[in-house]
Amino acid sequence: MCDWKVVQAVDGAPEALEFLSQSAKIYVATGAEESSESEIKGAFSRVGLDKFVSGYFCKSNVGLPKGSPEFLEAILNRLGLPASRAAVVGDSFVKDIKPAMRLGINLNP
Numbered sequence: 515m516c517d518w519k520v521v522q523a524v525d526g527a528p529e530a531l532e533f534l535s536q537s538a539k540i541y542v543a544t545g546a547e548e549s550s551e552s553e554i555k556g557a558f559s560r561v562g563l564d565k566f567v568s569g570y571f572c573k574s575n576v577g578l579p580k581g582s583p584e585f586l587e588a589i590l591n592r593l594g595l596p597a598s599r600a601a602v603v604g605d606s607f608v609k610d611i612k613p614a615m616r617l618g619i620n621l622n623p
Contacts, residue, residue, distance in 0.1 A: 523561040531566035538601075539568040543589055545580035545609060547573045581609035583616045590617070 534540055544554060551570045558564040571589045578585045590597060597618040604610020614621060 521557045521560045523563055527563060528566075531563055535566040540566055541569045541571060541589070541593070542567055543571045543580060543586065545573075547579065549574070551575045581606075581613060583613045586613050586617055586619065 531540060542554065542558070546554060549557075549572060551572060551574065554570045554572055555564055555567075558567055558570075571585075571592075573579050576585055576588050578588055586602070590600060598620065601620045602610055602614040604614075611621065
């Protein structure tokens with residue numbers, strides 16, 4: 515991921531992450547199966563977003579693929595965070611929203 519020729523932030527991402535990071539910790543949970551945590555952080559660093567992110571979760575450091583409730587549950591356990599205190603923002607109903615709903619994670623913070 516960090517070695518991709520082109521890495522670019524989504525329009526509005528820096529402003530949104532800066533705003534959100536003032537009142538909450540932000541973690542990235544990605545489905546990037548071939549990238550390590552440090553490679554993912556490197557990609558975020560290339561576009562200046564790493565300063566807003568408290569940590570990164572992926573298959574290589576969670577041991578489970580994104581898309582399962584177990585993936586999000588493992589992240590919550592590592593963070594010592596109950597589902598009721600978490601929020602999820604995602605671009606995939608199947609891999610982001612459905613697993614969060616099954617765990618009772620807040621989708622309307």
